[in-house]
Amino acid sequence: MFADADRFSYIKKMLKSKRARLSIGVILSLVVLFLLTYGYVSQPSIGRVTSNGYGARAKNLFDFTPVKVADKFISFTYPKSLYKVANNPQYPPQVDEFNYAYRDSQTWDLSISTVLVNYPISSNSGYRLRINDPSTYAEVTKTINNQPVYIFTDTTAPGFSKVAFLVNGQLQASVALTGDDFGVETNLQKTFDQVLNSWHWQVN
Numbered sequence: 459m460f461a462d463a464d465r466f467s468y469i470k471k472m473l474k475s476k477r478a479r480l481s482i483g484v485i486l487s488l489v490v491l492f493l494l495t496y497g498y499v500s501q502p503s504i505g506r507v508t509s510n511g512y513g514a515r516a517k518n519l520f521d522f523t524p525v526k527v528a529d530k531f532i533s534f535t536y537p538k539s540l541y542k543v544a545n546n547p548q549y550p551p552q553v554d555e556f557n558y559a560y561r562d563s564q565t566w567d568l569s570i571s572t573v574l575v576n577y578p579i580s581s582n583s584g585y586r587l588r589i590n591d592p593s594t595y596a597e598v599t600k601t602i603n604n605q606p607v608y609i610f611t612d613t614t615a616p617g618f619s620k621v622a623f624l625v626n627g628q629l630q631a632s633v634a635l636t637g638d639d640f641g642v643e644t645n646l647q648k649t650f651d652q653v654l655n656s657w658h659w660q661v662n
Contacts, residue, residue, distance in 0.1 A: 520560075520645050524656065529554055531572050532631060535656040537649050540568060551575045553629075564617070566637035566646065570653070572629060579608070579625050584632055588621065602654050618646040626659040633657075 524535035531554055543557040551573040560566040579585050588595040588610040595610040605624065612619035617638035624631045633653055637646045 530660055533658045533660055534653050536653055562639055564638040569634045572631040574628055576628055579630055582630055585623050618643050620650055622654055
């Protein structure tokens with residue numbers, strides 16, 4: 459009986475000691491840290507949006523389903539994974555503009571612009587800049603849907619950077635795509651090709 463009472467008294471003294479309080483505090487801190495860490499890990503990764511067209515969790519989820527765009531000047535399709543970006547203000551001779559992006563580890567930018575002018579493509583400032591600097595811009599001319607397409611690749615860019623120029627009478631269009639996601643150049647090239655291969659002029 460007395461032995462049990464002495465033991466109980468000794469335990470009480472131990473709990474009141476500074477060392478015991480410190481040990482309990484350390485244990486409680488570790489428990490709280492574990493709970494916070496588990497809760498953080500179990501949450502979705504910030505910046506990896508998986509809905510509303512703002513990128514994909516994995517590169518192999520890129521959706522090439524064509525989305526059609528058309529106005530009275532042009533029509534084309536772009537991959538569904540891209541999302542629309544607000545246009546800049548338009549001033550003559552520009553008659554339309556379309557901007558799209560895709561966010562993954564980096565952001566892709568797809569910009570499409572059409573101008574109505576009375577001069578040949580050789581006088582287009584964007585075309586002339588590139589044709590006069592072959593050390594920076596490598597040019598390839600292709601025939602797509604029975605029309606010539608002038609494609610320039612920026613050989614100094616760290617990632618994918620291409621601009622295509624298309625002409626129909628007084629209408630001139632540029633299709634520019636840039637992206638810094640290394641290892642997914644195939645998706646960037648496929649996106650660029652999809653826009654060009656689906657391109658049609660709505661006027662003759």
